[in-house]
Amino acid sequence: MKAAVRSTLALLERLNTAVYYLIGAILALISVVVLGQVLVRFVLTHLGLNISAPWTEELARFLLVWLIFLGAAVGCRRMQLISLDFVLKALPGLIGQAARYIALGLCLYLFVLLVIYGHQFVRIIGASELSPVMQISKSWVYWAMPVGGALMIINTLAFIVEAIVDGKDIRSAGGIADTD
Numbered sequence: 001m002k003a004a005v006r007s008t009l010a011l012l013e014r015l016n017t018a019v020y021y022l023i024g025a026i027l028a029l030i031s032v033v034v035l036g037q038v039l040v041r042f043v044l045t046h047l048g049l050n051i052s053a054p055w056t057e058e059l060a061r062f063l064l065v066w067l068i069f070l071g072a073a074v075g076c077r078r079m080q081l082i083s084l085d086f087v088l089k090a091l092p093g094l095i096g097q098a099a100r101y102i103a104l105g106l107c108l109y110l111f112v113l114l115v116i117y118g119h120q121f122v123r124i125i126g127a128s129e130l131s132p133v134m135q136i137s138k139s140w141v142y143w144a145m146p147v148g149g150a151l152m153i154i155n156t157l158a159f160i161v162e163a164i165v166d167g168k169d170i171r172s173a174g175g176i177a178d179t180d
Contacts (some may be wrong), residue, residue, distance in 0.1 A: 012158050013058050016074050019151065023074065026067045033060045058133045062141045069148025076107075076155040079174030088171045100170045104156060111152040118145025 004055045037056035088096045088103075101166050126139025163173040 002165060005161060009158055009162060012077075012154065016077055016155065019070055019074055023067060023070050026063050026070070030060050030063045030067065033063070054133045058131055062131070064154050065141055066144045066148075069144040070151070073151030076152045077159060077174075077177070079159060085171065093169070094141055096171050097169060101160070104160060104170075108153060108156055111149045111156065112151030115146045118142065118147075118149055121145060 007048075033056045037053060037060070040051050040053045040056070072081065085100075088100050090096070091099060122139045122145075123143040126137060126142040128137065129138040131138060131141075159174060162168075162172070163170045
């Protein structure tokens with residue numbers, strides 16, 4: 001059983017590594033697009049060239065939406081999202097662990113809602129809306145919600161399973177200090 005869990009977790013780590021590099025590429029692309037907007041808006045205008053590039057703002061915004069949902073999904077794997085866990089750590093052992101499991105259960109419920117309502121956004125709103133400047137379907141942007149939510153579910157469940165299999169206190173597992 002432990003071997004199957006370990007191989008599944010290793011596969012998930014490869015997926016998260018790919019998503020991590022995708023996040024880096026998205027961040028680099030946002031930087032280039034925003035720099036281009038600044039150059040067009042301020043530098044070229046100052047030089048007397050009145051050129052407009054409104055697509056840069058829209059593209060940067062859409063990429064930022066994907067960056068947020070994918071980044072949150074990767075952060076769920078090792079519980080590296082912002083949290084106030086000092087109360088959980090101050091509670092006695094089993095009570096603190098139970099509170100952490102309850103909190104993770106509530107997070108999973110939220111992530112399921114992201115998938116359900118995100119899919120409805122894609123299907124209902126995204127299919128009928130085009131972005132104002134680039135004229136692409138908004139469903140490309142709205143897909144970030146169900147995709148990110150699904151990855152958050154998978155990564156949170158993997159975090160819980162790994163803590164149980166390793167016999168770790170769920171309150172101190174994960175975080176920045178627990179990276180391999």
